Amino acid sequence: MGASGAGKSTLLGVANGTLTPTDGAVRVLGADPTGLSGAGLRRLRSRVGTVHQQLDLVGPLRVVHNVNAGRLGSWSAARAGWSLLRPQGVEDVVAALDRVGLADRVFDRTDRLSGGQQQRVALARVLVQRPELVLADEPASALDPALADTALEVLAGLAADTGGALVACLHDPALALRHCDRVVGLVAGRVVLDRPAADLDLRALEAFYGVTR
Amino acid sequence: MTVLERPRAVAPLVRDRRRWAWGLGAVALVLWSLAGTGALTGDVLNPAGLSQAGRFAAGAVHPDLSGDLLAVLGGAALVTVAYAALGAGLAVVLGALGAVAVARTTWGRRRLGWTLTRGALAVPRGLHEAVWGLLLVNVLGLDPWVGVLAIGIPYGAVTAKVFADLVDEVPRGGHDALRAAGASRSAAVLYGLLPPAAGGLLAYAFYRLECAVRSAVVLGLIGAGGLGNQLSLSFQSLRWPQVWTAVYAIALLCLLADVGGRAVRRRLAAPAQAPAGVLRRDRVLVGAVAGVLVLVGWSAWYLALDVRTLVGARAREQVGHVLAAAWPPAVDGELLRRVVALSVETLQMSVVAIAVALTGAVALSGVAAHPGPGAGPGRRVAGVAVRAVLLVLRAVPPPVWALVVLFVFLPGVLPGALALGLYTLGVLGRLTAEVVEELDPRPRAALDALGARPVGAWLVGTAPRAVGPTLAFALYRWEVAVRDSVLVGLLGAGGIGVLLSAETASFDWPAVATVLVAMVLLTLAVDLVSARARSAVR
Numbered sequence: 001m002g003a004s005g006a007g008k009s010t011l012l013g014v015a016n017g018t019l020t021p022t023d024g025a026v027r028v029l030g031a032d033p034t035g036l037s038g039a040g041l042r043r044l045r046s047r048v049g050t051v052h053q054q055l056d057l058v059g060p061l062r063v064v065h066n067v068n069a070g071r072l073g074s075w076s077a078a079r080a081g082w083s084l085l086r087p088q089g090v091e092d093v094v095a096a097l098d099r100v101g102l103a104d105r106v107f108d109r110t111d112r113l114s115g116g117q118q119q120r121v122a123l124a125r126v127l128v129q130r131p132e133l134v135l136a137d138e139p140a141s142a143l144d145p146a147l148a149d150t151a152l153e154v155l156a157g158l159a160a161d162t163g164g165a166l167v168a169c170l171h172d173p174a175l176a177l178r179h180c181d182r183v184v185g186l187v188a189g190r191v192v193l194d195r196p197a198a199d200l201d202l203r204a205l206e207a208f209y210g211v212t213r
Numbered sequence: 214m215t216v217l218e219r220p221r222a223v224a225p226l227v228r229d230r231r232r233w234a235w236g237l238g239a240v241a242l243v244l245w246s247l248a249g250t251g252a253l254t255g256d257v258l259n260p261a262g263l264s265q266a267g268r269f270a271a272g273a274v275h276p277d278l279s280g281d282l283l284a285v286l287g288g289a290a291l292v293t294v295a296y297a298a299l300g301a302g303l304a305v306v307l308g309a310l311g312a313v314a315v316a317r318t319t320w321g322r323r324r325l326g327w328t329l330t331r332g333a334l335a336v337p338r339g340l341h342e343a344v345w346g347l348l349l350v351n352v353l354g355l356d357p358w359v360g361v362l363a364i365g366i367p368y369g370a371v372t373a374k375v376f377a378d379l380v381d382e383v384p385r386g387g388h389d390a391l392r393a394a395g396a397s398r399s400a401a402v403l404y405g406l407l408p409p410a411a412g413g414l415l416a417y418a419f420y421r422l423e424c425a426v427r428s429a430v431v432l433g434l435i436g437a438g439g440l441g442n443q444l445s446l447s448f449q450s451l452r453w454p455q456v457w458t459a460v461y462a463i464a465l466l467c468l469l470a471d472v473g474g475r476a477v478r479r480r481l482a483a484p485a486q487a488p489a490g491v492l493r494r495d496r497v498l499v500g501a502v503a504g505v506l507v508l509v510g511w512s513a514w515y516l517a518l519d520v521r522t523l524v525g526a527r528a529r530e531q532v533g534h535v536l537a538a539a540w541p542p543a544v545d546g547e548l549l550r551r552v553v554a555l556s557v558e559t560l561q562m563s564v565v566a567i568a569v570a571l572t573g574a575v576a577l578s579g580v581a582a583h584p585g586p587g588a589g590p591g592r593r594v595a596g597v598a599v600r601a602v603l604l605v606l607r608a609v610p611p612p613v614w615a616l617v618v619l620f621v622f623l624p625g626v627l628p629g630a631l632a633l634g635l636y637t638l639g640v641l642g643r644l645t646a647e648v649v650e651e652l653d654p655r656p657r658a659a660l661d662a663l664g665a666r667p668v669g670a671w672l673v674g675t676a677p678r679a680v681g682p683t684l685a686f687a688l689y690r691w692e693v694a695v696r697d698s699v700l701v702g703l704l705g706a707g708g709i710g711v712l713l714s715a716e717t718a719s720f721d722w723p724a725v726a727t728v729l730v731a732m733v734l735l736t737l738a739v740d741l742v743s744a745r746a747r748s749a750v751r
Contacts, residue, residue: 068673
């Protein structure tokens, strides 16, 4: 948790290997992404799934292709191309969309969906990717409270399934307390809070926000 | 993955039939055109010309930079600029007058009048500048007016249409409120419609000036003087270093026109902030407009234009003679059969050209686009090299490319199509690169972050978003290409242009009239199909 500009997204970027740290070392799933390139880096990246704040979906494609994009790490280029003509693995895609309540929109164009629906497509994408480490940047920002709970349950369940972990940036303290084991607070890129969620209550977290805001 | 429960039945995948029909139709059209130009069957290559092509290519690295040639080319560049400035100036005047005649604002609900005036514009628009040049030279003789009118008339028709559309697209609220308050029609237009449209009108006028530079070069090829004429002379005497000097001069001139025009248009799109309470005009824009006006005045003096030539007795007599001779157009079976066969050939030529250009443009788009901040030096150098090649491709007019292609190809329609394809690649490659540059980089970056292979990430993350605008540009360039294939034909590379050139040379005016009608119909048909197809890819 942390105010805007505290360095939450930067932390996730360093963890999925899209940003290179200027200083210090980073280990992700036992490997150093800055020391890898080419196929090795791609293999590590396919084990890390990211749900982005800005969605990053391909608007003109149907939902099924955007969800299938989660498997591009394991698919050959030929299969990726063929899937655009004849969607591959539709059953898994529908199952993933069903878990976020969007199965009936599988063949719709993605840019015709609302913001909240698009955010759920992004969740389904990381579900079919089945990564060991799930990074989520404001995964519930465009969802109503009930859907926000569903989203975090789905992501936490995915991490539990693969025996990995979920790291989520959240603005809503209540959501963090309900779904997370550990809460880390950032201010200007530094860790100022690191406690098990069980030791914290809502008032303490809101006070933390009040200080940094 | 673990499926918690059986998924619900989902709606089946419904494909967009209209797009598939257009796609299959386009593939069939390209194959038919390739077969028609002989690309799929028979001998098309001429291996004996390889050495000549090599000598030509070698000239690229050591152009002739002697002082004499540079002085000649400098003078020629002035002539080209003068034709471009006068042609574009005339086009803007004609366009402004024509816009009043074809705007919906003028006609209101009277659809018939609007449709008729719009239709009348199709005739000057359907004929290439070079065709106008060829016709006018028969009426006015060798006079600088020929070049000016040849650019001004077709450009004026296009400008009238675009100006009218720009004014018609302005929201009507302000105008209607003025009318309701009792303002006269012209006052309401002056205060309510023109100010919101002014930026767009000025931007388009400058865009036309850029295009006019290219057209002035082309007119030089058919005798109007300037850089095109120098290029043609050097080519005929096989002096490759001189040819390349002329090519680079044309490329430089086109680049200057592009950069200047783009600077003005960018300024119009994002005006500078003026301090509150002060009436201050944008100095750059005022300077640009004043500069162009001075340039037009200088051009008229430099080319020694004389209005008396236009209204003199000789011109009137010639026009009367040609019109009387041309009516009625020839309709004998033999001529009509040739016209139809050559129209088909022209169509096939333009289709092959667009197919070649689109393939090349897509292949080069990744490298031609300006790289992001994280790009390495190798990628940067490759980008600069590809953009320079594209600039040279579009600086050399299509008929000159045809002569180059003829080194290694046997004469026929195919070399003409390839020449047009090379030139169009220069334009389309730039446009496609711009499409890629304007894409949001984040969806592609997200796919890279989840470990996608580069090809897969391009197929899923980049291509689907670029395909619509790229195809729209390709279809628009097809409309231009079908006009340009007439030009390539005029200089002998096949298609209906060959027939026009032959019939004008023998002063067979009824036959010329028939060919012109066929050209206008052909371009109209292509415009119609292209507009429909563009609405399908949107």
